[in-house]
Amino acid sequence: xxxxxxxxxxxYTWYLFTxxxxxxxxxxxxxxxxxxxxxCQASLNDALAALRVGTFVESxxxxxxxxxxxxxxxxxxxxxxxxxxxxxxxxxxxxxxIPALGEIELQRLTPAQLTGFYRSLLTGGRLDGRGxxxxxxVKNIHGALHPALRDAVRWGYVARNVADAADPPKVVxxxxxxxxxxxxRMFLTYVRxxxxxxxxxxxxxxxxxxxxxxxLRWVDVDLAAGRVTPRKPRVEVNYKVHxxxxxxxxxxxxxxxxxxxxxxLREHRARQAxxxxxxxxxxxDSGLVFTWGDGRPxxxxxxxRWFERLAREAGLPKIRLHDVRHSYATAALAAGVPAKVxxxxxxxxxxxxxxxxYSHVLPGMDxxxxxxxARLILxxxxxSEAAR
Numbered sequence: 151x152x153x154x155x156x157x158x159x160x161x162y163t164w165y166l167f168t169x170x171x172x173x174x175x176x177x178x179x180x181x182x183x184x185x186x187x188x189x190c191q192a193s194l195n196d197a198l199a200a201l202r203v204g205t206f207v208e209s210x211x212x213x214x215x216x217x218x219x220x221x222x223x224x225x226x227x228x229x230x231x232x233x234x235x236x237x238x239x240x241x242x243x244x245x246x247x248i249p250a251l252g253e254i255e256l257q258r259l260t261p262a263q264l265t266g267f268y269r270s271l272l273t274g275g276r277l278d279g280r281g282x283x284x285x286x287x288v289k290n291i292h293g294a295l296h297p298a299l300r301d302a303v304r305w306g307y308v309a310r311n312v313a314d315a316a317d318p319p320k321v322v323x324x325x326x327x328x329x330x331x332x333x334x335r336m337f338l339t340y341v342r343x344x345x346x347x348x349x350x351x352x353x354x355x356x357x358x359x360x361x362x363x364x365x366l367r368w369v370d371v372d373l374a375a376g377r378v379t380p381r382k383p384r385v386e387v388n389y390k391v392h393x394x395x396x397x398x399x400x401x402x403x404x405x406x407x408x409x410x411x412x413x414x415l416r417e418h419r420a421r422q423a424x425x426x427x428x429x430x431x432x433x434x435d436s437g438l439v440f441t442w443g444d445g446r447p448x449x450x451x452x453x454x455r456w457f458e459r460l461a462r463e464a465g466l467p468k469i470r471l472h473d474v475r476h477s478y479a480t481a482a483l484a485a486g487v488p489a490k491v492x493x494x495x496x497x498x499x500x501x502x503x504x505x506x507x508y509s510h511v512l513p514g515m516d517x518x519x520x521x522x523x524a525r526l527i528l529x530x531x532x533x534s535e536a537a538r
Contacts, residue, residue, distance in 0.1 A: 153194045155187055162190035166197060168206075181209045200309060207257070207309050214259060215252030217307065218243050222298045232394050237387040239294045245277060246291050257308055259299075264316035268292065272319060285319040292318035326510065327469045328477040340464040346456060348418035349440050351411040352378070353457075353471065357478035357496050358405070360471055361385040364450040365393060366439045368419070376412045379404045386450045396497065403497050415439070479504070483511040 153166035163182030170177050181197070184190035200206040223243065226236055250267055251259065268288050275283040283291075296313040303311050329337070334354050341350050352358050352366075361383035370379045381402065383394050396402045407415070418439070425443050426433045434445035441447055457471040469477075475496070482492045493504035 153198060155190050155194060157187070158182060161185060162187050164190050164194035164197070166194065166201070168201065179208055205309050207306055210255075210257060210307065212256045212307065213252060214254050214256050215248050217256050217302060218248065218252075218298055222301060225301075229395075233392045234385045234387050234394050237390075237392070238290070239298075241388065242291045242294045243298070246271060246275060247295060256302060259308075259312055261312045261315035261317075264292075264295070264313060268316065268318050285321045288319050289321050292316070326476055326480075327467070327473050328480050329466065329469060329474070330477075331481045333466055334474070334477055334481070337461060337464055337466055341460050344460065345421070346440060346453070348411070348414040349453065350457070350460075351414045353474045354478060355408055355411045356405050357475045357482075357492075359383065359475065359497070360450050360453055361394065362396075362497075363440065364438075364448060364453060367437045368439055369437065371415060371439060373412055373416055373419075376407045376409070377404050378407060384447065384450055389449075389451065391447070391449060403494060405495060476508075479508055480511055483508055 153164055155162055155164050157163075161182055162184040163180055164184075165178060165180045167176045167178055169175070179197070181193065182190075184193060197206060223236075223240055226239060228236055230236075231239075247267075250270070251263065254263065268291075271288045271291065272282045272285065274281065275288070292313065296311070299308070299311045299313045302308045338347075338350060338354060341347055344350070349363050352363050353360075356378070358366075358378075358380060362380035365382045365384035366378065366380055367382065370381055372378070379402075380396065383396060384391055385394050386392070422439075422441070426445065429444050432444055434441075436445055436447045438447050440453075454471045457474075458468075461468065479492055479496055482495075483489060489504055489508075490501055492508075493501040496504065498504050498507075
């Protein structure tokens with residue numbers, strides 16, 4: 151199979167024929183618009199080479215916008231991905247990608263165009279016109295485009311994923327802010343009479359995510375066995391709440407509770423039962439552990455705002471609610487809890503994530519391990535005369 155090149159007006163077009171996989175008849179493929187015959191022949195040679203190795207894609211005028219909006223986003227709808235993930239994809243693609251790249255033909259999109267797009271977002275990507283987006287926000291946009299273009303390759307629309315060759319910005323991870331065990335204890339002492347005391351205990355003693363605590367239901371709590379099993383996280387996207395699935399497969403876990411946290415949950419359940427009697431028919435039975443006084447679900451963001459106010463009142467260093475999770479993990483690792491156990495309690499996809507996230511704790515663990523093993527070997531009773 152050789153194909154052919156012809157001049158059409160002032161430009162050149164190549165043609166080649168392939169057998170239709172269904173009917174066996176010859177199908178014509180062509181691509182034009184080349185300024186010179188040499189440029190057209192080079193493109194034809196690339197097409198023939200792709201055909202030989204099975205990577206040839208039929209020429210199409212499909213635009214980036216039509217592909218993303220009409221094909222890819224509908225195909226990604228839950229349960230293919232988590233609802234919060236899909237909404238994040240939709241928001242980033244519709245707000246940023248489509249306006250800038252939507253009219254470009256999908257097959258003509260280049261790594262240079264993507265890199266330039268990311269650069270423009272950094273300098274002027276805010277929708278309110280007040281400057282650029284953060285590197286993390288741009289990286290999230292890349293995180294939506296990359297799987298979309300990967301699927302375009304898989305579906306035979308393009309020959310390669312140009313996002314692989316683009317240069318998204320590097321995100322510099324800020325230094326982790328955590329509370330010490332003493333500061334965690336100070337906070338828990340300060341909030342002892344707060345109506346969400348049991349929630350603060352869960353954050354501090356299990357490392358559960360905000361969405362997991364916000365979505366915890368009484369059917370997920372076994373106080374007799376002293377365990378909780380977060381199954382339906384409540385997460386927010388653009389302040390709209392969505393009941394989701396656990397963030398990872400390992401997120402579907404059962405967590406042992408210490409006696410103090412279990413006792414706090416018992417007290418909370420008794421208080422909620424009293425509130426239910428007081429409210430009567432107006433009680434909204436959501437089944438959730440943490441609610442307003444009339445049973446209405448608490449918005450996940452409410453936990454964060456409530457926490458920040460209480461931490462400020464307690465005179466503690468400013469950290470995010472999510473940093474309590476980091477504080478728990480750091481304290482557990484520093485106390486010698488095996489990293490595998492910490493990883494499982496946090497619901498990380500694998501232990502490598504745990505080790506990478508909390509690498510700042512590892513040097514101390516290494517030194518302690520060296521000392522412990524050395525004591526086992528060297529601090530034993532001196533050998534007897536017989537042993538000599």
